[in-house]
Each structure stands twice: as C-alpha cells, then as structure tokens.
Amino acid sequence: MHPPSSSSSLSSSSSSACLLLLLLLISTASAALVRYDLDISYVQNVNADGHASRRVIGVNGKWPPPKLIANYNDTLVVNVHNSLDVPTALHSHGMFFNKTNYFDGAAGVTQCGIPPGSTFTYEIPLQQWGTYWYHAHVRGQYLDGFRGALIINPPPTAQLAKYDHEYTLILHDWYHDEFDTVMKDYGGIFNVRGVEPPPNSGIVLIMNGTDYVPKMTFIPNKTYRIRVINMAGFAMFTMGIGGHDMDVIEVDGVDTEPKTASNIEIGVAQRYSVLVKAKNTTDTNYKVAIKMDDSMFAVIPPTLSLDLTALIEYSPTAPTADTAPSSTDVLDDTTLAPLVKQASVAPDVSHDLNVFLGVLDDGINHGMFNNNTYVPPLTPTLLSALTTGQDATNPAIYGKQTNAIVLEHNKMVQLVVNNDDGGSHPFHLHGHRFQIVYRNETRYDPTQPIPDQPNPIRRDTVQIPAFGSAVIRFRSDNPGVWLFHCHIQWHMEVGLVATLIEAPLEMQKTISPPPFIGSQCAALGKPTSGNAAGKQGLDLAGAPDGPHNLSGKFEAKGIVALVGTIVSAVLGMGVVVWFAKE
Ligand SMILES: [Cu+2]
CATH class of the missing domain: 2.60.40.420 (Cupredoxins -  blue copper proteins)
Structure with a gap:
C-alpha cells in the first residue's frame, strides 16, 4: 500500500510576503494533489473466505486493495499501472468527472483499456464528498478482487452530523472461480434461462482508517459513523445492529437528514453512512447482523452462509450478545431527505x-x-x-x-x-x-x-x-x-x-x-475517432450489429442451445448443477 503524498504548487512574482503566505494558504487548503500509485496485478493463493485459495486481482501485490482518502476540492491523482496480462481500467464510482469525462474509467466508453504493461493517470477533481468506491470497469475484474473504498472528506465548514470516530464496512460476495471461468457457464448456450451463479461466500471487511481490522472497537458514549459499501458483483445485503439503532446520514455521497432505522438494505454498488451511539457500559459486545439476500439465487452453494456479522467490541473479555436488530423493519431509501434540498422539476x-x-x-x-x-x-x-x-x-x-x-x-x-x-x-x-x-x-x-x-x-x-x-x-x-x-x-x-x-x-x-x-x-488496435466503427457518417460496417431478437428464426448456436436444453431436461439436470458444484 502506498501512502498518499500531498503536494501543491505555487508561483508568485509578488514580493509581498503577506500575499505569498495568503496564496500559500489558499493553495494548500483548496487544491492539494493527493496521489496514489496502484499497481494492478494477480496475487496468487488468496484464501479470502477460509474455504478455498484462488488467484485474485490485487493492488500493489496485496489483497484486499487499499482505501483511497482525499479531501473535497483536492485533485485525486491515481496512477494505475497494469501488470495483468489483459487490459484493465479504474472507475471511481459516483464521481462527477465534470469536464474530465475521460477519467471515468469505463472501458469502451471513455477510454480503451489500459494495455498490459502501461500506466494510465486518472486526475479527478473532487467536486463532492462522501462514501464512494473504485473498481475495475473491464469485464468482471472487480469480482476477481479489483475493488476498494474511496472516501472523500467534506470541507471543515460543512454543517454535517458530528461523530467521534468512523469505520468502513465493505460487503461483498466471493466466487471460488475466476470471473471468466464462471462466465463461460453463465453466458453459455446451455444457460438459456439465464440462471445467475450464486457466490460461494459472502465477505465482510472492516476498515479502521486505512487498516483492515478484525472488529470495531467501541468506547462507551462515543458516537461512531459506520460507512457501508456494497462491493458485490451480484448480492444485495440487509444490515442491522444488535442492541443499537442506526441513524442514516448519507446515501451514495448525499448527506441526508438523520433518520433512525433498524435495518438498511444495500443494493450492489450502493453506500450508506449510519451514526451509532455507543452504550454507556462495556459488559456486552454486539454483532452487526448482515444478511445476504438470496431471492435471486437458484441454489445455495455448500460454503455459502447468508448470515454474516461484524463484531462491535466494548471489552475483549465481555460476552457477545446474539441480539437481533430491534425490529425487522427495513428502511425505504425514498423516505430519506437530502440535507441540501432540491425540489422535483417537471421533466423537459x-x-x-x-x-x-x-x-x-x-x-x-x-x-x-x-x-x-x-x-x-x-x-x-x-x-x-x-x-x-x-x-x-x-x-x-x-x-x-x-x-x-x-x-x-x-x-x-x-x-x-x-x-x-x-x-x-x-x-x-x-x-x-x-x-x-x-x-x-x-x-x-x-x-x-x-x-x-x-x-x-x-x-x-x-x-x-x-x-x-x-x-x-x-x-x-x-x-x-x-x-x-x-x-x-x-x-x-x-x-x-x-x-x-x-x-x-x-x-x-x-x-x-x-x-x-x-x-x-x-x-490495442482500436480506432480513436469517427463513429462506432471508426468511420465517418453512418457507415457503421464493422461495428457490432446484434445479437438480435429471435423473431422466429434460429441460427446455428440457437439450435444447439435448444437441443442442449431439451437434452438437459431429458437427463433431469438443471443448469444450476454447474453452480452448485464446488
Ligand atoms: Cu441486473
């Protein structure tokens, strides 16, 4: 993990020391460059869930990847070096990229992939604050591990909810096979029903500052902000805290009026911040109860536990209560109100x-x-x-x-x-x-x-x-x-x-x-101008055209799929068998 280095540049021809000092203050306060060097590479033999080792995509030779932290109005400079053998790209999820659309990191949209061995420098002016994340935006590379937290601190003048300390909870699902391997089954011709592969595990990672830690330590009567980021590829989660209520104060970088909730539902890519008031005693520890939603899972793999937890520890010697959240009610996010009000306007x-x-x-x-x-x-x-x-x-x-x-x-x-x-x-x-x-x-x-x-x-x-x-x-x-x-x-x-x-x-x-x-x-052999085919006007020859609707006719692969489905049905095997296997 490379620590961020802050730098600022200043030039002034004025001889006035006061002016220089003033400029220096403005410059350092409002325009720091926060630089991270991320070397994206495979990391071998990572056993993330205690069930299986596999190759993952890590950052700077490690997995899980580092948290990136910067301040509002900084420029976040991320040097991404691609040490993989395939193109990659980094998307900072939720950023506006105003006038810097080309740093959005969506391969095929705002850039081609970063070729193996090359470096791409993303320079992102931070025009917002809150809880975000970064992840690969090339095929399923983020499911293979290329995903991390991105936290942007507000300016000190912002009138926001106060808290004493913060933790970040990263929730995600985990597959024992690499994305491309699983994709061969999911995106293959025998999966005509489009049955999605359920993950082999769910994982909760706890961060204290930039460190991954095993638990959240609470001091009595303090107020904690817990940032929750769903970095899953497939699974939605519900989260509540045993013995404690939560006040939601942020969703997806938008500060909200505090709203008390027993449980929140975190869809893939969504973020929440909740404030939790610590109890005034240290005689009991508690669990954050995190439930993976299985409503879209055709089968539950043997290693998959839907019930995940994160420990809140008041005392290393105290017993841990198995209390559930105070109710099963789940917050409806449309009932939240942003702190910065904005009325709806009739659409144009x-x-x-x-x-x-x-x-x-x-x-x-x-x-x-x-x-x-x-x-x-x-x-x-x-x-x-x-x-x-x-x-x-x-x-x-x-x-x-x-x-x-x-x-x-x-x-x-x-x-x-x-x-x-x-x-x-x-x-x-x-x-x-x-x-x-x-x-x-x-x-x-x-x-x-x-x-x-x-x-x-x-x-x-x-x-x-x-x-x-x-x-x-x-x-x-x-x-x-x-x-x-x-x-x-x-x-x-x-x-x-x-x-x-x-x-x-x-x-x-x-x-x-x-x-x-x-x-x-x-x-990478891609065109850099012209229409989708790299040509002028409406000459789109060579650009993707189809696949199309079946419209009554079958092409060769479609016939194979149909026959395959019938054979599979006759043999009494569902496609889910693939996903049930270890
Ligand atoms: Cu979908």
Missing part, C-alpha cells in the same frame, strides 16, 4: 428504458434495454462524440448496440425504467446523482402523473424491484458520455447497459482528453 424530456433478460439469436441469454443488448463499440463512445462534429447529436453514429440516448444540454431529464424481469436490479448512472421521484413494485403507469416533491432522495444507484419500476430525474448539466447500467456484473456482462451522450456539442468545446488515451487505444 423523458426516455423509457424497459428491462428484459432473454435469449437472442446467438442462443445466449442477454440483458436488454428496449429489446436491444449492449455490445461495446469499436471506438470509445466519448471519442466518437468528440470527433464527429454535428453528427455527434445523431444517436445512430454510436452504433446499433450501444443503446445510445443523446441528451441536450441543461434539460431536466427523466428516465422511466420498467423492470420486466423477475429479479430485482441495482441501476447505476455514471456522472450524476439522480432524484428518485417514483418507485413501485409494478410497471409505471404513464397516465398517473408523478406529484411534485419538495426534496426527493438523490443517489447514484437505485434498486428496482422485480417486475417493478422507478422514475429518476437529473439535469443534463454535466456534458459527457455516461453509462446507465445494471450493477450486477453478470447482467452488465450480457448487455444490460445503455449509453447517455450528454450535450455532445458542449463536450466538443470543453472536454480535451490527454493524448495517452488515444495512444493506448492505438496500442
């Missing part, structure tokens, strides 16, 4: 995104928005937007498989997301916090107007229930190319992704990627 434009997972004409189960599955373009979408002039406002140039939506600048944008799938999905929008103005367990009925709301919750990831819906709104005031996608990595990998191209003509004026982005694309 609305887009429907209908979610479905099903088999396409390649015989494979895909995720789709509006019956179209995402396949990355040849040219990263950001580079297309920056190099195609007026054509950048035409969604067609971004290719048939990107689910491209072009947004005008400074409009109130509404996305109506209907989940026509039987699973619950966490949808994440890059580059924004959105208001959740509606959510229900049924489809959204467009004839029912959404009432004005004085201060709906804002966050960057919304959990949408099975066969349910959500309506979200945000202002298109952050020109850039931003993905909107399910954060369950299995679903993302099979295409449950859309691309928002926000104010492309404005982007052309304000966004200038550093040259190494182009040279890294070139090193």
Whole structure:
C-alpha cells in the first residue's frame, strides 16, 4: 500500500510576503494533489473466505486493495499501472468527472483499456464528498478482487452530523472461480434461462482508517459513523445492529437528514453512512447482523452462509450478545431527505428504458434495454462524440448496440425504467446523482402523473424491484458520455447497459482528453475517432450489429442451445448443477 503524498504548487512574482503566505494558504487548503500509485496485478493463493485459495486481482501485490482518502476540492491523482496480462481500467464510482469525462474509467466508453504493461493517470477533481468506491470497469475484474473504498472528506465548514470516530464496512460476495471461468457457464448456450451463479461466500471487511481490522472497537458514549459499501458483483445485503439503532446520514455521497432505522438494505454498488451511539457500559459486545439476500439465487452453494456479522467490541473479555436488530423493519431509501434540498422539476424530456433478460439469436441469454443488448463499440463512445462534429447529436453514429440516448444540454431529464424481469436490479448512472421521484413494485403507469416533491432522495444507484419500476430525474448539466447500467456484473456482462451522450456539442468545446488515451487505444488496435466503427457518417460496417431478437428464426448456436436444453431436461439436470458444484 502506498501512502498518499500531498503536494501543491505555487508561483508568485509578488514580493509581498503577506500575499505569498495568503496564496500559500489558499493553495494548500483548496487544491492539494493527493496521489496514489496502484499497481494492478494477480496475487496468487488468496484464501479470502477460509474455504478455498484462488488467484485474485490485487493492488500493489496485496489483497484486499487499499482505501483511497482525499479531501473535497483536492485533485485525486491515481496512477494505475497494469501488470495483468489483459487490459484493465479504474472507475471511481459516483464521481462527477465534470469536464474530465475521460477519467471515468469505463472501458469502451471513455477510454480503451489500459494495455498490459502501461500506466494510465486518472486526475479527478473532487467536486463532492462522501462514501464512494473504485473498481475495475473491464469485464468482471472487480469480482476477481479489483475493488476498494474511496472516501472523500467534506470541507471543515460543512454543517454535517458530528461523530467521534468512523469505520468502513465493505460487503461483498466471493466466487471460488475466476470471473471468466464462471462466465463461460453463465453466458453459455446451455444457460438459456439465464440462471445467475450464486457466490460461494459472502465477505465482510472492516476498515479502521486505512487498516483492515478484525472488529470495531467501541468506547462507551462515543458516537461512531459506520460507512457501508456494497462491493458485490451480484448480492444485495440487509444490515442491522444488535442492541443499537442506526441513524442514516448519507446515501451514495448525499448527506441526508438523520433518520433512525433498524435495518438498511444495500443494493450492489450502493453506500450508506449510519451514526451509532455507543452504550454507556462495556459488559456486552454486539454483532452487526448482515444478511445476504438470496431471492435471486437458484441454489445455495455448500460454503455459502447468508448470515454474516461484524463484531462491535466494548471489552475483549465481555460476552457477545446474539441480539437481533430491534425490529425487522427495513428502511425505504425514498423516505430519506437530502440535507441540501432540491425540489422535483417537471421533466423537459423523458426516455423509457424497459428491462428484459432473454435469449437472442446467438442462443445466449442477454440483458436488454428496449429489446436491444449492449455490445461495446469499436471506438470509445466519448471519442466518437468528440470527433464527429454535428453528427455527434445523431444517436445512430454510436452504433446499433450501444443503446445510445443523446441528451441536450441543461434539460431536466427523466428516465422511466420498467423492470420486466423477475429479479430485482441495482441501476447505476455514471456522472450524476439522480432524484428518485417514483418507485413501485409494478410497471409505471404513464397516465398517473408523478406529484411534485419538495426534496426527493438523490443517489447514484437505485434498486428496482422485480417486475417493478422507478422514475429518476437529473439535469443534463454535466456534458459527457455516461453509462446507465445494471450493477450486477453478470447482467452488465450480457448487455444490460445503455449509453447517455450528454450535450455532445458542449463536450466538443470543453472536454480535451490527454493524448495517452488515444495512444493506448492505438496500442490495442482500436480506432480513436469517427463513429462506432471508426468511420465517418453512418457507415457503421464493422461495428457490432446484434445479437438480435429471435423473431422466429434460429441460427446455428440457437439450435444447439435448444437441443442442449431439451437434452438437459431429458437427463433431469438443471443448469444450476454447474453452480452448485464446488
Ligand atoms: Cu441486473
């Protein structure tokens, strides 16, 4: 782990010592560079859950990866060196990247991957504070271990809830096989039902500052902030604390009015901060009760325990109470109110995104928005937007498989997301916090107007229930190319992704990627300009086209899949057998 190094630069020709001092103070207070060097490499023989050793993707030769910490208004400089044998990229989840869209880290969207042996320097002006995380945004590399906490401290002047000390809880699921291995089964032609692989374990990591620690130590009468980050690839969690209530004060970097809760539900990629008041005695220790949601698991692998805990220790000699949270009630996050109030505004434009997972004409189960599955373009979408002039406002140039939506600048944008799938999905929008103005367990009925709301919750990831819906709104005031996608990595990998191209003509004026982005694309043989195929106008020859809907015809792979399914049914074997095996 490399400790951060802070530096600031200053130049002044003034001879006034006072002015110099003043400038120095302003400079150090408001514009520190906080630098981290992350060498991304395989780490062999990591036994993360006590059940199996495996190769993981670690940082600086270690796993789990370090926590990154910086202050509001700093510039976070992350030098990512790729020591893997495949391309990688680092996404800082929840950051706005205003005017620096090219540091969003979404491979195929804002950059090509970082080629093996190369370094990519992300320079992120921190225009927000709160609880975030970073993770690989290339295939399922984050499930293989490339994921860590990112904490941004507020300015000292911010009027926020007070606490004495803080801990960070990282929740995630764990697979004994590498992502690419599991993906062969999940994304294969014999899994026509799209049965997701359940994890082999759940893992809770506790951090005190930058250290991973075995427990949270509480001192009587102190107030603790516990930051909770769900870094899972698939699993949602519910969390409560034995013998203690929690006051929720933050979701996804948005400070909220404190709200007492017995339990919170943390979808994949979501974050919460809760304040916990320590008891006034040290005679009993307590457990944080963390339950992995199994409603989407077809089978429970033998090593998987759904009930996880984190210890709150008042005294090393005290017994640990097995008390459950005070009730089974789970907080509805839409009842939270941001500290910085923002009323809902009628949308200027609305887009429907209908979610479905099903088999396409390649015989494979895909995720789709509006019956179209995402396949990355040849040219990263950001580079297309920056190099195609007026054509950048035409969604067609971004290719048939990107689910491209072009947004005008400074409009109130509404996305109506209907989940026509039987699973619950966490949808994440890059580059924004959105208001959740509606959510229900049924489809959204467009004839029912959404009432004005004085201060709906804002966050960057919304959990949408099975066969349910959500309506979200945000202002298109952050020109850039931003993905909107399910954060369950299995679903993302099979295409449950859309691309928002926000104010492309404005982007052309304000966004200038550093040259190494182009040279890294070139090193990977990817085009760096033009449409999705790297060509001009609407000549998209060579860009992904399909897979398409079955529409009554079967291609060769589809027939194999059909036959395979019948054979598998006849033999009385479900595809779940694959996932049940050790
Ligand atoms: Cu999903």
